[in-house]
Amino acid sequence: YVMSRRQGRLQDVHVVITAGGTQEPIDPVRRLTNRSSGKMGYALAAAALQAGANVTLISTTGRQPPFGITYVPVTDVRQMQQALTARFAASDIVIMAAAVADWRPARVAQEKIKKQPGQETWQLDLVRNPDIIAGLGAQKTHQFLVGFAAETQDLIANAEKKLAAKHVDMLVANDVGKPGIGFGAEDNAVVLLQSGTAPQYLPKAPKTTIAAQVISAIAAARTPD
Numbered sequence: 668y669v670m671s672r673r674q675g676r677l678q679d680v681h682v683v684i685t686a687g688g689t690q691e692p693i694d695p696v697r698r699l700t701n702r703s704s705g706k707m708g709y710a711l712a713a714a715a716l717q718a719g720a721n722v723t724l725i726s727t728t729g730r731q732p733p734f735g736i737t738y739v740p741v742t743d744v745r746q747m748q749q750a751l752t753a754r755f756a757a758s759d760i761v762i763m764a765a766a767v768a769d770w771r772p773a774r775v776a777q778e779k780i781k782k783q784p785g786q787e788t789w790q791l792d793l794v795r796n797p798d799i800i801a802g803l804g805a806q807k808t809h810q811f812l813v814g815f816a817a818e819t820q821d822l823i824a825n826a827e828k829k830l831a832a833k834h835v836d837m838l839v840a841n842d843v844g845k846p847g848i849g850f851g852a853e854d855n856a857v858v859l860l861q862s863g864t865a866p867q868y869l870p871k872a873p874k875t876t877i878a879a880q881v882i883s884a885i886a887a888a889r890t891p892d
């Protein structure tokens with residue numbers, strides 16, 4: 668019946684999703700991370716599974732996803748990049764919902780870093796991480812690539828720039844500066860951007876609802892009825 672046809676829109680399509688905030692080690696007891704909870708990525712993975720896809724979730728959260736989803740735990744950006752690179756040729760849709768650290772400590776201390784007597788400040792040297800999605804955008808063949816943009820100002824303008832610069836097919840613009848939506852929250856509100864199409868506003872709703880809407884927009888964009 669109609670529902671099962673609709674839910675099966677990604678039947679046997681290989682979908683790879685990243686979730687959570689990356690963690691970059693400073694020393695054996697400290698790491699640099701961000702406020703991403705991974706909820707949006709997990710909700711997307713569940714929605715893709717529901718649509719019939721073959722789903723792989725590359726996650727930093729340590730949480731096992733629901734049965735039927737292939738789980739690849741990673742911690743830092745370079746592990747995440749490697750996990751994606753290894754699966755890219757065999758994937759049809761890649762969704763980068765993870766909050767990827769732009770910077771990592773230049774050196775990882777082998778022992779816990781100790782305070783020195785009288786020390787009042789500490790400078791941590793950081794180096795740029797690779798831009799994973801831009802790398803995938805440059806090498807994509809048949810893959811449909813979806814990025815997220817976390818912004819606290821000029822949401823659409825900033826996100827439009829990322830859509831073009833990273834060669835992604837769809838960008839989910841996410842205002843992370845508002846209380847009650849975005850990082851850590853149960854709800855989200857996003858705008859879907861695709862080149863040559865008007866922005867599609869998805870008003871505030873539980874992340875599971877937003878995820879189902881995003882998955883259905885991706886399915887529609889790949890194979891319009």
Ligand code: CTP
Pocket residue numbers: 763764765766767768769796797798799800801813814815816817818829
């Ligand atoms: N991203 C990535 N690799 C990075 C940084 C970001 O793959 N090193 C991906 C994110 O997963 C997301 C998209 O790029 O899908 C946009 O991330 P965002 O942090 O919003 O954009 P940046 O390009 O890093 O720009 P800035 O943080 O300076 O706004």
Ligand code: CA
Pocket residue numbers: 767768769
């Ligand atoms: Ca960033």
